[in-house]
Amino acid sequence: MSPAEHLTQASYLAAAALFILSLRWLSDPKTARRGVSAGVAGMAAAIVGTLLHPDIVNYTWIIVAFVVGTAIGVPLSRVPLTAVPQRTALSHAFGGLAAGLVGTAKYSLWLQSGELTTFRMAAIGIEVILGYVTFTGSLMAAGKLMEIVPTRPMTYRGQNVVNLGLLAIAAGAAVLLLFRPGSWQLFPAIIVLSLLFGVLLIMPIGGADMPTVISLLNAYAGLSAVAMGFVLENKVLITAGALDGSSGLILSIIMCRAMNRSFTNVLFGAFGQVQASAAGGEARTVKSGTARDAADLLENASKVVIVPGYGMAVAQAQHRVKEIYDQLTKRGIDVKFAIHPVAGRMPGHMNVLLAEADLPYDALIEMDEINRDLPQTDVVLVVGANDVVNPAARHDAKSPIYGMPIIDADRAKFVIANKRSMNPGFAGIDNELYYADNTLMIFGDAKAVLGDVVKVLAGDATP
Amino acid sequence: MSPAEHLTQASYLAAAALFILSLRWLSDPKTARRGVSAGVAGMAAAIVGTLLHPDIVNYTWIIVAFVVGTAIGVPLSRVPLTAVPQRTALSHAFGGLAAGLVGTAKYSLWLQSGELTTFRMAAIGIEVILGYVTFTGSLMAAGKLMEIVPTRPMTYRGQNVVNLGLLAIAAGAAVLLLFRPGSWQLFPAIIVLSLLFGVLLIMPIGGADMPTVISLLNAYAGLSAVAMGFVLENKVLITAGALDGSSGLILSIIMCRAMNRSFTNVLFGAFGQVQASAAGGEARTVKSGTARDAADLLENASKVVIVPGYGMAVAQAQHRVKEIYDQLTKRGIDVKFAIHPVAGRMPGHMNVLLAEADLPYDALIEMDEINRDLPQTDVVLVVGANDVVNPAARHDAKSPIYGMPIIDADRAKFVIANKRSMNPGFAGIDNELYYADNTLMIFGDAKAVLGDVVKVLAGDATP
């Protein structure tokens, strides 16, 4: 090995170490930002180390690509927090694309130079299939989240058979290539089939299931990076891919658990359909009140718990929530936030939003802990949360969310629930909490309603 | 690579995975034994995989060695639990020896075949030095623990200079070999110097410090295994070595922290000497009582905490302790055990002993947790513990153990302390706890004294 190559390898080793440390430091908000710096440092080291590589004869295109990438990347990093799931999906798409392209390029190069060993061919096959599937799959997911693509599950009979059939053919073609690497015509076929499969895989999945799907695609993206590492014999790639893959897998497991559903159910269950069916619940009476009523109840409580949900996210109401928090704590009232693991539409969704509103993270309590306090709580304020406070999950064995752990808002002395209508939430089912005697509904957009509550609390104007 | 070699490599990969799982399962007593099975499986896989290796032409000597090793190993695994530190030291010695010998053999072989690259020479150098140092060092440690070698620190002026000098020369010779691998005369010199250094390194360390030293030697043994892995280009060796090394390092750090001392202090501090100096404390009066007094106090308590220490281990009194536990719990008294991280002479020492006496491990409470209960405790029974209950660690800045976290036995309503005399413990310092008004001393060998207490509690005979 030339000294230059040793340098490159050393930079890769350093990068691997820095990436691991970067994720370790994410275990605590206090050290988290150091984690980002470590990640950047590792990336820089690896890139510099690579630019030193003797095989590189011309830097023009590399620089062009760097510029283009940065030009797209910077705006992508400025999206509102509600758009984070879309952004994540898009970046998986880019990752998958890169893997697919590199695999394709390597195949063409090695085919000509005759260096295409069976092992390399196998690795390329896996890389390319995973890469292109992740590419189109993630694009579809992003499309559904941005509602460019119809979000409702598109299903037809025998759909799963067709999809898996396609995948099988693609894989078969790849296996064939192992034995006759020369018949390159198979390669484009594999690419097309993979791209197609990616699309069809996501079509039948409801838009609301996208977060889970995205995490799964994250795992695929990681695996394709690993395969790429095997192709290029690059260990830092294998390491980073494995880190990425395990993170994707773990997050999707957490989501499925918290939703009390299985992977297969998410992937092939066409869950969103339930929405249609279960939506219309028989009309029972609910107590509905005004912002003033809510304000009075809150003022006279000594222990308040706020349960934010997806509705707070779409309404961008986190800043109003913060103002309410300030108003109440000013009055010496003890205010806590109950964070359900899958409140909102992505893991940790509520945490980022409330952090954005500058709320201290030690006021955000996890489900299990807060559930112990709720029976002694005077008022629970539910802001655009629905499924995560639906008592049916505890006792109604027929409910689709039965068994999903929830925040026991119904056990508090009094409940104030804000949403725009009696429409169901993600799971598409009715929520008896809203019909309880000790529940007061305040209908309207979270931002507007809470804004009024703040006004009352602040004492100026009377809506 | 031949199929056989692929098989070998696969077995190594499996072994590495199994070893990691084995240690993971040790995180919980419920799964711990599965951990051992995983370890055995991994080892078996690796050995079988190796025996398939094409280079092996003759199995006689391998089988002979297996038989001999088993013949020595089985009895070594039957030692009483108090002898576990010695056994550990011995096995480090064997490990170091193996590393040293393999390094030597490889050097001689590659020297003849001319395959001795600089990298290999460097790796061999590290392996051999670490290996032989660990070998004699661990033998010395074992000797001191078995009291074959005088346990008191043997020191003379400029000792550290001499030792480090020796090591420097050995390392220097190794470096020299990098440039002239041919001059093999240097090699035996390195071996001798390393062996010598191992002995001299341990000489000045007091016998009581051996547990910490053993853990450090454990780290060395691990590192020498890693170096061996680099020499033989064997990844499972590197993996296992790294696991072993980190375990040794972490345990010694835990011990040093819990003793509130630094590595350098342990290695060069000649700590044991303090014993001599500090031993004689001015004679203050202590309240001393009989087994019957102890029994009465215990019977009339409702909350009892037992603090076991090194004395219980040497007296083998854990079974009497269990009988007391049974007698008291039978009377509905709440009995817990306070386990100090460095009670006894090795990490987890008390846990194994009490487990041997068939005490449930969920009755063994760690220091920080039990310290919260102690102020509400009626009677604390101290069995052969001394430093770990010495309040000086909290307030006496001049005390050698100042700052070491302790079990706050003195904060309980009443203390019963059993030991044979007023002699100090490991740290060689006086313990004011024994002089406190609410402390009753019961002098005598723990086994005998507690035996009497049990008799009284059991109601038969009156000592």
Added chain:
Amino acid sequence: MPVLDLWSMAFVFLLATFVGFQVIQNVSRLLHTPLMSLTNAISAIAVVGSIIIAGEEKTTFSTILGTVAVAASMTNIVSGFLITDRMLKMFRQRRPPS
């Protein structure tokens, strides 16, 4: 590039997966959203592979693919790290820690 060594790569994969699972499981739930974007950025290390293909200019075809791949990865690196940091900046503890 070092000579192909299937088995050492398998070892790296095995160990990295263990590290990954342990490390990710310890990530505070509070930070699961930043975690997603950070791992994104990190796995864009794939850029190192593309850089060589784009730079060695063996064939026009490979150069084009390589360049696009570099651009795609670079996008993930830039946006991934920036947005992660942007999110993390927002997390703060209660002033008088209670």
Added chain:
Amino acid sequence: MPVLDLWSMAFVFLLATFVGFQVIQNVSRLLHTPLMSLTNAISAIAVVGSIIIAGEEKTTFSTILGTVAVAASMTNIVSGFLITDRMLKMFRQRRPPS
């Protein structure tokens, strides 16, 4: 033996060290004594190196050293696993878990 690949070995070492620290830190304090003897036994995997040296019989010298090394490692394997299991057998939970 695969061709020497210094850097992949360095990777294995790096990752294994991370795994080691994480795994060991999670070991219950209750089991620190068994931990010592288990890691002992595991690191006796060194036996695989010695076996080949003892078996390939290149020179008498190397064969003798190899044989002794195998015996030494085997001792650690046997005694290490046996005593660990013996200790672990003793740990049990309170019958009616309180």
